[in-house]
Amino acid sequence: MVSARPGGLVRLVSVRDVPVRLPPLPSSRFPLPAPTLRDPYLYYNIVHMTGTSLGDFELTVLLAVARLGDDAYGVRIRRDVNAMQRHEYAVGAIYTTLGRLETKRFVESTMSDPLPIRGGRSRRNYRVTAAGQRAIREARDHAARVWGTKDLGPSRA
Numbered sequence: 001m002v003s004a005r006p007g008g009l010v011r012l013v014s015v016r017d018v019p020v021r022l023p024p025l026p027s028s029r030f031p032l033p034a035p036t037l038r039d040p041y042l043y044y045n046i047v048h049m050t051g052t053s054l055g056d057f058e059l060t061v062l063l064a065v066a067r068l069g070d071d072a073y074g075v076r077i078r079r080d081v082n083a084m085q086r087h088e089y090a091v092g093a094i095y096t097t098l099g100r101l102e103t104k105r106f107v108e109s110t111m112s113d114p115l116p117i118r119g120g121r122s123r124r125n126y127r128v129t130a131a132g133q134r135a136i137r138e139a140r141d142h143a144a145r146v147w148g149t150k151d152l153g154p155s156r157a
Contacts, residue, residue: 054135058097058100058101058106059135059139060081060084061081061094062101062128062135062136063136064080064081064084065077065098065101065126066132066133070125070127072125074098074124077126078094101132102126104131105132107127107128109124109126110125112125
């Protein structure tokens with residue numbers, strides 16, 4: 001049950017009757033008396049950030065998967081990204097990014113057969129999907145449009 005208190009504080013009483021302090025609600029949002037959890041208009045709109053935009057590191061990992069082709073698995077992707085960026089990235093950063101790219105459907109993964117050595121493990125192989133190839137093209141075209149607007153002269157690096 002939710003109850004409004006003087007001073008704009010809202011008290012949320014949970015199943016165990018443990019009060020939780022929440023920020024005040026805007027007065028225009030709930031013109032009716034304080035809502036209860038049974039009211040149909042009280043809900044949370046949760047939006048996951050799974051848009052189709054690519055961050056710099058996501059694009060770097062996606063390009064590594066595209067460059068490696070059929071031999072794209074976690075350790076190889078990490079080596080390629082480290083060499084390309086001249087920076088040592090943690091394994092967790094690579095796998096987290098691969099998971100985000102898979103959620104966005106830019107890459108898909110399959111498990112390989114176990115390696116033919118004793119105790120050989122399966123590898124998760126990644127490949128770029130059509131949506132991933134389109135995202136790479138759009139990123140390249142966007143960079144060309146941005147850099148093509150003004151000649152900045154030779155690089156100072």
